[in-house]
Amino acid sequence: MYLPLVVGVDGSEPSLRAVDWAADEAALHAVPLWVVFGDLWERYEGAALAREPGKPSTDMQADDILAAAAIRAGRRHPDLVVTTETVPDEAEHALICAGRNASMIVMGSRGRSGIADRLLGSVSRTVAAGSDCPVVVLRGNHDNRAIGGRNGRIVVGVGEVSASVLRLAFMEARLRQVPVAAVRAWRCPAHETIDHPLPAGEPARRYEERAARELEAALEDAPPDVAVRRYTVEGPARAVLPAASAEAGLLVIGRRTQGRLGRVAHAVLHRSACPVVVVPERT
Missing domain, CATH: 3.40.50.620 (HUPs)
Known part of the structure; x- marks a missing residue:
């Protein structure tokens, strides 16, 4: 900055x-x-x-x-x-x-x-x-402090994010000397769990593995001086990210459309337990 x-x-x-x-x-x-x-x-x-x-x-x-x-x-x-x-x-x-x-x-x-x-x-x-x-x-309990509060780690929602979202998360973590928790939400379509001929649990495993690959690809250029912890969590991002905010000092999300908040950003801003930074994504 x-x-x-x-x-x-x-x-x-x-x-x-x-x-x-x-x-x-x-x-x-x-x-x-x-x-x-x-x-x-x-x-x-x-x-x-x-x-x-x-x-x-x-x-x-x-x-x-x-x-x-x-x-x-x-x-x-x-x-x-x-x-x-x-x-x-x-x-x-x-x-x-x-x-x-x-x-x-x-x-x-x-x-x-x-x-x-x-x-x-x-x-x-x-x-x-x-x-x-x-x-x-x-949002939430931030103790009126940007640093040194009860919860320190930076949570970043990793979906279809641009580099600017991750870059800000890494910068804030580096300055605060705290880890980044990179969270990728995933869901298994309901019809596959019922009608798919594979054994029970197999479709869900495929979607979780794909989410893990996508998360790893997004973090390919993560700086070596920032500790990054990876989480793939089943559920909609609009529920997964507010839950992750309970143990965070800052939650970083992206915004793809100028002048409009998507469903995930809207839900996170209403339900987060910590301050939220909304980063406009550059195309």
């Missing part, structure tokens, strides 16, 4: 926790932190501001929110270069535009909505679907 890392804020406590995580990530990569506030956010979200800005919601201005975020990041990493900007646009458009000149976007799963954190907000969903750069959505 050489471009700045963007974090979206709206004055809510989840967005300030995102600042903590983003500051760690920016320091880890030795890049500046760019704190962005879309000044139309308040039209959509409620008044559930975090206490840190120190003013009632009715008196809160964009500059107050940005200043609180910058101070928080600076306290966490005093040497980190932090810039702030108010963008006169809706939140999702502000962040997607900022992402065109950024290495990564970090955001909380919800803003000032008052709805349970386990649900994914519309801004997070839209940015993850439309950004030109990787987007981290802070």
Whole structure:
């Protein structure tokens, strides 16, 4: 990474926790932190501001929110270069535009909505679907830290992935000095288990072996300095990957279509137990 890392804020406590995580990530990569506030956010979200800005919601201005975020990041990493900007646009458009000149976007799963954190907000969903750069959505228990939390390994979903997805997973693992768990989900079509003339269990074994070969091929260029553990798991990827996230510090998945999340990405973002990074796949 050489471009700045963007974090979206709206004055809510989840967005300030995102600042903590983003500051760690920016320091880890030795890049500046760019704190962005879309000044139309308040039209959509409620008044559930975090206490840190120190003013009632009715008196809160964009500059107050940005200043609180910058101070928080600076306290966490005093040497980190932090810039702030108010963008006169809706939140999702502000962040997607900022992402065109950024290495990564970090955001909380919800803003000032008052709805349970386990649900994914519309801004997070839209940015993850439309950004030109990787987007981290802070799901699950991340302890407000990008590194050093309870779970450290990087899980990467290996399906029809491009090199950019694996490259990001390996880079994050190398910087954190943790292993990569490469997970390939596979399924045996139901009709083969019933009608196929081979002995019971044989069709399933064929599909598992094929998944293992595909996983090995995808990891052919894995860097030697990163420990990679390989897992082939029976079941749909939209269930297998959230289950794998329970023991991860970061879950990396790809996104093939600009402006739209596939079924797997959509399910993972709603159900993951750890932060998720959605990587746009380059064709």
